[in-house]
Amino acid sequence: MNEQKSEKVHHVFQSIYKKYDFMNSLISFNQHKVWRKKAMRAMAIAPGKKALDVCCGTGDWTISLAQAVGPKGHVEGLDFSENMLSVARHKIEEQQLSNVTLTHGDAMRLPYADNTFDYVSIGFGLRNVPDYLTVLKEIFRVLKPGGTLTCLETSHPKIPVYTQLYFLYFRYVMPALGKIFNGSYDEYVWLHESTRNFPDKKALTELFSQAGFSPIHVISLTGGVAAIHHATKPPLLK
Template sequence: MEMNEREEKHEKVHQVFQTIYKKYDSMNSLISFNRHKAWRRKADETVGAREGEQILDVCCGTGDWTLSLAKAVGTTGKVVGLDFSDNMLKVARAKLDVTPLKNVALVNGDAMNIPFSEASFDRVTIGFGLRNVPDYLTVLKEMFRVLKPGGRIVCLETSQPKIPVYRQLYFFYFRFIMPLLGKLFAGSYKEYAWLNESTQKFPDREKLVQLFHAAGFEKVSVRSFMGGIAAIHHADKPLRKAAD
């Protein structure tokens, strides 16, 4: 993707999430038939967070996964939620304010240029955010950079079913039904039409595995849900740097 295309996608996605933030959570539940919560619980299990760990949740949005991870690492750990939409972070802060959690930091920042030093975190996560970034590999490399050697990355994302007919129905739903639901329940037709576009352009499971390897990760594994409409990719950062 050329630089001007990246900038255009960055601005477009920023505008989308600045617009839909108030209805984002309820629309997620509606669009996924409330399955996204079960998928995130499986993702939590895959993360395997331990007390005292430092975790970065990239593209944290309204903060549900961030807060869940914060409970898992306990008072001696810390979770940073990173997002470039200050409106989405406002929702996350409102949620945080009504919890007793003191181990969460919410940071306005760009996944393409994560504002933390190398090897800062034990684990990094990204939930339904990778498909919206200007360059998937750049973000994966950034997540690799800030992860400690031996640390784990977990990505929960929409995927593309392979089953004939089911695949066509899936894309029909995303292309026509989801934007209509966005218009009816959130007053945001074009924003949800964009989310369909980002889903269609996102790599399938196998191509995403290749991107994880290209970013430097090892032991890449995939778990699919509901016939392939969503998937968890997880991988580890090698303990030692690969030989040149």
């Protein structure tokens, strides 16, 4: 089952990469940019540090991290879609950023040593991995003690009527927009399914806890359609 999901997700993102950014802005009403800015504020990044952007996709969050850590810091961006990385690489070259390394790799098996990074981000990527807890444990492993993980993801609103409208939008409208603007109906049906099946804020917080993170802070966004989970790898006891 995990292998089937991995192959499916790889196919989806290899297919939709050309208009991924445009579609993100369209289907989120440009809110994903606002949400990412809030996530960056939660991270409170210090210059000169090391950061990892897991499931970096087309690189927007990677670039924000690189600008925040500055020329004395370094950012790694990792994704398993070569086509998404090609878009990210083009953006980074345009920005003339020399403090970023992009890696084609698997979030389930991060190719980094233990205790490497001060910050890790993952934006709209956790719902697409075969096993959420495995990825969270891998991120925990590569974070330095006292380092933080910031996860921006879709969630499950709890407001009556609004909730029903939200899922109707994801089930019917989003795939239709995908077909009209990107010729990708089935791929956007998959994105609806991955959102529907993803844990809500409470269940995801529990997974963070199982992975070892503490404390874990949750910021609900736009009536609960998305959420930021900001979590710390406990520092070593002196």
